[in-house]
Amino acid sequence: MSARSELASPPARARKAAGTSQATVLYDLPGPRARRRNAIIGAVAIVGIAAVIAFVAYRFWATGQFEARKWEQFTYKAIQRELLAGLWATLKAAGIATVLALLFGALFASARLSDKWLLRAPATFVVELFRAIPLLILIFFGYYVPLQYGWPLPKMWALVIGLTLYNGSVLAEIFRAGINAVPRGQSESAYAIGLRKNQVLRLILLPQAVRAMLPAIVSQLVVLLKDTALGFIITYPELLFVGKQIGGRLTFGLPYVPTYLIIAAIYIGICGMLSVLAWWLQRRMGRARRTAAGVVPIRDFGDGDAGPL
Amino acid sequence: MNEFFRVLTDNWDLYFKGFSTTVNLFLNAAAGSLVLGTLLGAMRVSPIPALRAFGAAYVNIVRNTPLTLVFALLVFAVPKLNVNIDYLPTARIALVVYTSAFVCEVVRSGVNTVAPGQAEAARALGMTFDQVLRSIVLPQAFRSMVPPMMSVLIAMLKNTTIAAGFSVLEAGAIPFYMSERGEPQFAVLLWITIGFLILIIPLVFLQRFLERKWAVAR
Amino acid sequence: MRITRMAALAAIATLALAPAACGKEGTPTSGGGNASGGAQSDTCQSSGATFTPATDANVAGSPAFQKIKSAGKVVVGVKFDQPNLGYKDAQGKRCGFDIEVAQYIASKLGVDPAKIEYKEIASANRETAIKGGEIDYYVGTYSITDKRKKDVSFAGPYFVAGQDLLVRKDDSSITGKDTLKGKKVCSATGSTPIQRVRDEGLTEPENIVEFKTYSECVSQLLDKKVDAVTTDDAILKGYAAQNSDELKVVGKPFSTEKYGIGLPKDDKALRDFINDQIEAAFKDGTWQKIYDGTLGKSGSTATPPSLERY
Numbered sequence: 001m002s003a004r005s006e007l008a009s010p011p012a013r014a015r016k017a018a019g020t021s022q023a024t025v026l027y028d029l030p031g032p033r034a035r036r037r038n039a040i041i042g043a044v045a046i047v048g049i050a051a052v053i054a055f056v057a058y059r060f061w062a063t064g065q066f067e068a069r070k071w072e073q074f075t076y077k078a079i080q081r082e083l084l085a086g087l088w089a090t091l092k093a094a095g096i097a098t099v100l101a102l103l104f105g106a107l108f109a110s111a112r113l114s115d116k117w118l119l120r121a122p123a124t125f126v127v128e129l130f131r132a133i134p135l136l137i138l139i140f141f142g143y144y145v146p147l148q149y150g151w152p153l154p155k156m157w158a159l160v161i162g163l164t165l166y167n168g169s170v171l172a173e174i175f176r177a178g179i180n181a182v183p184r185g186q187s188e189s190a191y192a193i194g195l196r197k198n199q200v201l202r203l204i205l206l207p208q209a210v211r212a213m214l215p216a217i218v219s220q221l222v223v224l225l226k227d228t229a230l231g232f233i234i235t236y237p238e239l240l241f242v243g244k245q246i247g248g249r250l251t252f253g254l255p256y257v258p259t260y261l262i263i264a265a266i267y268i269g270i271c272g273m274l275s276v277l278a279w280w281l282q283r284r285m286g287r288a289r290r291t292a293a294g295v296v297p298i299r300d301f302g303d304g305d306a307g308p309l
Numbered sequence: 310m311n312e313f314f315r316v317l318t319d320n321w322d323l324y325f326k327g328f329s330t331t332v333n334l335f336l337n338a339a340a341g342s343l344v345l346g347t348l349l350g351a352m353r354v355s356p357i358p359a360l361r362a363f364g365a366a367y368v369n370i371v372r373n374t375p376l377t378l379v380f381a382l383l384v385f386a387v388p389k390l391n392v393n394i395d396y397l398p399t400a401r402i403a404l405v406v407y408t409s410a411f412v413c414e415v416v417r418s419g420v421n422t423v424a425p426g427q428a429e430a431a432r433a434l435g436m437t438f439d440q441v442l443r444s445i446v447l448p449q450a451f452r453s454m455v456p457p458m459m460s461v462l463i464a465m466l467k468n469t470t471i472a473a474g475f476s477v478l479e480a481g482a483i484p485f486y487m488s489e490r491g492e493p494q495f496a497v498l499l500w501i502t503i504g505f506l507i508l509i510i511p512l513v514f515l516q517r518f519l520e521r522k523w524a525v526a527r
Numbered sequence: 528m529r530i531t532r533m534a535a536l537a538a539i540a541t542l543a544l545a546p547a548a549c550g551k552e553g554t555p556t557s558g559g560g561n562a563s564g565g566a567q568s569d570t571c572q573s574s575g576a577t578f579t580p581a582t583d584a585n586v587a588g589s590p591a592f593q594k595i596k597s598a599g600k601v602v603v604g605v606k607f608d609q610p611n612l613g614y615k616d617a618q619g620k621r622c623g624f625d626i627e628v629a630q631y632i633a634s635k636l637g638v639d640p641a642k643i644e645y646k647e648i649a650s651a652n653r654e655t656a657i658k659g660g661e662i663d664y665y666v667g668t669y670s671i672t673d674k675r676k677k678d679v680s681f682a683g684p685y686f687v688a689g690q691d692l693l694v695r696k697d698d699s700s701i702t703g704k705d706t707l708k709g710k711k712v713c714s715a716t717g718s719t720p721i722q723r724v725r726d727e728g729l730t731e732p733e734n735i736v737e738f739k740t741y742s743e744c745v746s747q748l749l750d751k752k753v754d755a756v757t758t759d760d761a762i763l764k765g766y767a768a769q770n771s772d773e774l775k776v777v778g779k780p781f782s783t784e785k786y787g788i789g790l791p792k793d794d795k796a797l798r799d800f801i802n803d804q805i806e807a808a809f810k811d812g813t814w815q816k817i818y819d820g821t822l823g824k825s826g827s828t829a830t831p832p833s834l835e836r837y
Contacts (some may be wrong), residue, residue, distance in 0.1 A: 027356045027438040034356070042359035049363055056390060063389040078617040132469035132509045133502050136481050144484065144494035147659025176781030222373070229375035233474050233739075234648045240377060245615065247385070248608045250769040256385040256746055264378055271373035362629045385743075388750035396736065476736045482716075487649040491678055494655065 031236075060257065069240045070255040076261065080244060086242030087266065088122075093156050093238065094225045097163035101224065104168025109175035130169040136230055155236040160230065167224045174220060178213035179205050188260035215282035222274045226267065239263055323486055328504050330397070330479040334469045335508075338404035345405055353417050355439055364413065371410035375467055376516075376521020377429050378409040379407050380475050400472035400479075411461045419454035420446055459516035465507055480504060496521060501527040538714045541742050569617055571614065571622035574820020576813060578630050584637030589796040592636065595663055601638050603629045603788070604648040604656055604665035611822050613667050624761075624821040625786075626686055629666040631813065632788065635804040649739050650718025654678040664801075665789035668759060670719045671835070680794065681787030682801035685814070686822075687758035687832045690720045693766060695748060696775045701755055704781040710754040711736055713744035720758045723782060740765070740832035749773060759784045764825035765798025778815060785832065802836055807836075 006053045021118075030038055060066060073079045111123030130138070139162035146153040182205050234243040243263045247256035317324065332499040353364035371379070387394065394402070403464045421447045432515040471482025478486075479502055538795045595601045605626060606613035607666060613625040630640035652670060656662050657679045665828045668688070671681045701710060707729045713736040714721035721737060736753050738744050739811035744756040745766050758764065760780055767774045788805075790798055809813040809831035818829055 025443065027432065038357045042357045045357065045359045045363065048480045049359075058385075059390040065386075065389060073617065076617065078619075082617065082619070128513075129506075132467075132506055132513070133506060134470040134481065136470040136473070137498060137501055137505070140484050140485060140494070141498050142499065144488075144655060147655050147661060148494050150660050151657070152656075152659045152661035225374070226375040229377040230471070232377065233738075234652075235649055237647075240375070240381070243381075244740065244743070245607060246617075248740060248746070249617070250610065250742065250745065250766060254742065254746045254749065256381075257389060260378060260382050260385060264374055264382065267375060267378060268370055273370065274371070275373060347770050385746060385750075388747075423790060445657060474739065476713075485716045488651045488655055489722065491654065491674070 004048070034208045049160055064253065065257045067253065070253050070258050073249075073252055073255070074258070076111070080245060081264075082238070082242050086237060086239040088224075089156070089236065089239040089242075090228045090231075092226045093159050093231060093236070095162070096156075097160045097167065097224055097228075098221055100160065100164040101168040101171055104164055105171025105175050108168065109170035109179070112172065112176050113179060127169045127172050131173070133166070135162055136164045138165050138232065139230055139234060150276035155231070155234050158234055159231045159236050159238075162230075163227055165223055167220060167227070170220055170223075171217065174213055174216045175209075178209035178216075181212050182208050211285050214276045215285060218274060218281060222271050222278065223276065225271060229267075239266065311497070312493070313496045316492050320490065320492065320497075323483055324480075324500065326505065327478060327480040327483045327501075327510075329482075330477065331466075331469050332508070333396070334404065334472060334477070334479060335462075335466045337401045338408065338465060338469070341401065341405035342408035342412050342465065346409035347416055349409055349413035350416025350420070351442065353413060354420050354442070362462050366448055367408045367469045368413055371457045372405060372409075372414075373448065373495075376403070376471050379403050379476065380471060384475050396476045400469075400475060401479045403472075403475075404454060407468070408461060408465045411464075412458065415454050415457045415461055416450075418457075419450035423449045423508055455523065456520040459512060461520070463512050463516070465511070466508060467505070536833060570618070571616040571620040572820075574620055574627055574817045576626075576631075576816045577593050577819065578634035578640050580634045580639045581637050584635065586800045588637075589794050591663055591791050591797050592800075595638060595757070598787070599638070600642045600644055601633050601636065601663045602644045602646060602661070603633070604653065604662035604667060605629060605645050606667040607647045608740045608765055610769055611825050612765060613784065614764060622821070624817060625666045625668065627817045627821060628654050628788070629664075629815070632666075632801055632804060635801075638765065649717070650715045653717075654791060655770070655812060657675065657791060658677060660791070666763060668784075668786055669789050670759075670784040671787040672719060675767075675789075676813050678792065679814070680790045680792050680798050682790060682798050683787035683805060684785035684832050684835060685788065685805050685808075686761070686786040686829070688761040688784045688786065689761055690723060690757060690782040690784060691746065691760040691780045693745070693756040693758075693763040693774055694778040695751070696773055698754065701777060703777060703779045708753065710734065711752070713738065713753040713756050714758050715741055718758060719784065720782075723758060745774070761822060762827070764827060768825045785835070797835070802834055806834055816830055 019022045039071045062071070100269055108123045108127050112127065114120050114123075139159055142153065142158035142161035143155065146158075179201075186208075187200050191206045195203065228238050231238040232244060235241060240263060243259045247254065247259040249255070349364050349367060352360040353368070355361060379399070382491055383399050383403045383406070387399070420442075427449070428441055431441045432522075436445070468477055472479050473481035473485070483501055484494060484497055487494065548707065550681070569725060599679075605621070608616040608621065609625075612623045614623045615621050626645075630643065633643050635641050646656075646662050648662065648665065648667070648809075653665055654675060657665055669681075671684055675681070690704075690760060692701060692704070692707075704727075707724075708731070710730055711734045712721075712724055712730050714724070716737040721735065724735060725732070736744070736747065738747070739802045741756065741758060741762060744753065748756050749754045749770075749833070755777075756766075760778075763776045788801060790801070805814075810818075814831050822829070
């Protein structure tokens, strides 16, 4: 991985010209004619995109989405408190699930890395199973099944259980890949100088693996945070559910559109910051020569990166 | 145990309807997001800054929005644009809009795995951007793209369950109807799980097979 | 360089979220831009009936009551989006006919109505929630049906409604339940009305639209994505009253919906006790007072129904 990214560095001059490093591999520095052509295509594209945005904005305006009464309620403290309460519920569920998923992941990753078949096999089964079940169904299990046996679980825990099982399983795979990314020679030489198994793990493998895994972990946590939005389906009062309540008030002309736009902005803001953190970590890790382990690519954990489920 | 099987046989109509809608959603949305995602991926590596910026903005906005919210916006905001789309097509569009951001990223990182020397050699022969992409880079990038692409598609298959909250009777909506029918939810959910395993396991095996096959060839 | 730019972006994002911390006190009323519907206050107002908790409440032989008594509070399942029935306003205050019935019963069980813990339960999950003990009782336009009696039991009925249709005001093509063929009909997942539409084949299966809440259906109706919203007239009248410029109720009820209070199945003692309390409310005028102050505001009158004990 690190070797590849080094190779991929295009000439500095080209990088400067194009802004991004990958893009320049595919085309020459544009000459005057190409520049003109690119400018024309670019202008057409900008006009096209602007036209679409303008059309959407116009229709929203024409159907009264920007009407004062649909937005006015957001200037009131009562509504802001509602939104904040929803945000808090989202962050609380995400926070608890993050801690539990990290523990779950660590536990099952170590079981999968064990040399004992009896530990490895069930752990593999569990991890593969929970990665294959849609998160929504896991949340339903958490909500309906305890109820069926007369043991009601607060909705938040139904959500947290679902999030933990799914994201924990994905994290277990990330951890495993991170440990495996440390070259074999390292653990072999560690064993050769007489370190015990847990010393090898603790002193040699983990410190390097953690650096390698960090970006992938953070981006999985973004997925987890977004997934809390599924709580609305079991009426857990998270951000989206609160949005449904606010948007469903007929006295304000059913302001679903303004409300969902505001909620989208909040999600994009928070997840965006986490994504930037992941991206920054990846760059940092990729640059650091101190670790022998290649960075675990964020994208390779497809199940996780394609989002909610 | 008999009770467990009865849940399936008594409600076979619902399971069949639910899972066929799920498969329908999956196939349509998969085709759609591969096309749109590849297009976006091409934008992101293109020489035109405006397109690159648009691709990047699209990916970053969509990827940081919960799919549920994408659904909600499509169901409640799109009618304001004076277009009337039925609920099943709306669900397809929502899945395409969301998944293509991930497909785009797979395409982009796939392109990056091709040794730069190859593209440079092609350019030295005087090939244009789309010739380089079409004849040199994509055919090779394709191999490294297949496993992550499969992951994206598997995730999308599971994502189809979110349509349950937006008036589409697919597998994820089955529990609502079963609650109405008074069936034991544990059995109901187990059967749904089994249904998804039946759909997903072959995809996972295909993915691992392709991964192994092409990992050697590299 | 890049990092500082990202940090700056993050800072801007934080700033953009920051204004959420300040705002006007009080409750919003639908003021400016009165394009549709009469201006109505969103603020919850109670009917004015007061419920003092009974000090000597006792229901012999009721496990549910023992649970309530030892907990010192009751957990009640309700709806939150039905004007004048079960509604939650922007202040988080709840009001409506069902809410006050729930409060009345809580007071008779010896619990201060202020100590009620409300839970919003989706229509499709009501039986599961009562059976599983997630809630102590449910008051939320819950129709008594034989099918449901297999899973839960009902006190009441405390109100009788009928299934009706809500349509756009300019739509004259829908005049009753037999004119629904080929029209898109929306209702809440797991509700009795949508089951009736399905069972009686009032419209084609592919034209049945289901959402979690009725407000979502109403939004789709105004957007012309569905042609009718069907549920009980009591609920629909509340929506029509809030947006009389664009919505109307067809006004030909085609069913009898008896609203009951959902209770755990085998708790006959509690059921009898609550029935007694409802009967008392019928007689001493409490019921009428609650009705006039809540549902009556949707523009109709009603008299107490007769109880169905079993």
